[in-house]
Amino acid sequence: MTFTPPLDDALLIDTHVHVFRKDMPLVHNPRHAPDYGFTVEQLLQTMDANGVRLAVIAAGSPWGDYNDYTIEALRTSSRLRGTIIAQPSIERMVLDRMHEEGVRGVRLPFIGMRELPDLDTFDYRKFLRRLVDLDWHVHLHLDGPRLPLVLPLLEKSGVKIVLDHIGRPDPVEGVDSEGFKAMVRSIEKGRTWVKLSGAYRLGGNIADCTRALCREVGYDKLFWASDCPFVGGENDTTYAASVQWLIDTIPDAAARRRIFGENALAFYFS
Helix, strand or coil: CCCCCCCCCCCCEEEEECCECCCCCCCCCCCCCCCCCECHHHHHHHHHHCCCCEEEECCCHHHCCCCHHHHHHHHHCCCEEEEECCCCCCCHHHHHHHHHHCEEEEEEECCCCCCCCCCCCHHHHHHHHHHHHHCCEEEEECCHHHHHHHHHHHHHHCCEEEECHHHCCCCCCHHHCHHHHHHHHHHHCCCEEEEECCHHHCCCCHHHHHHHHHHHHCCCCEEECCCCCCCCCCCCCCHHHHHHHHHHHCCCHHHHHHHHHHHHHHHHCC
């Protein structure tokens, strides 16, 4: 379904939220282990309370490829799209069924891995080709300094790329880091987008990095996201603060409209 926002109403699309139940199985040694649930019903209530029209559920690394609840959540509302976590051996027919349910990409939760997977193996090249054929994207979560190790192979595959949390730039080197430069180069090649999300996790200079990114690449490849319910940082921010952060960081109202919703509408919901 294609959604058309009213002309007199600013469209808000949250491109990064999580849903989960307290009793879902966790992977071994997860980065986070929430002792609570955040259901799709709570998500929709939160969206309504904050004027958010549509949202994208991001697969959460603590639950690995247990995508069952994400897909169940997508079935509840046409306001939602989602990403999954999958092994590269997953079959095309499974991906096709997930597409019908509203899945539009695969999250690669590589952050924190001591050794990154070899994306040049046959399994990964086959996997990425299947995503290209579906017109899906890879949703990459990786620390900025290691982006130069991964982006070239993803770019070579032809898959669309969405980078999490402003590319998690190096907190010391910032815009001068090789990771930030690799992110800019990748966006300029035309098939990479970036989520302006998770600022509360990223340190004091992240607003400056965000403005520098906008100067380098413009606004068409940027999405806004809240990161709700802020797993691991529940006491560090609020939903309203995630909206206000973008307003404070991007002074151009027309640019904000694109980042808040227009870009995501075309990418996830067209």
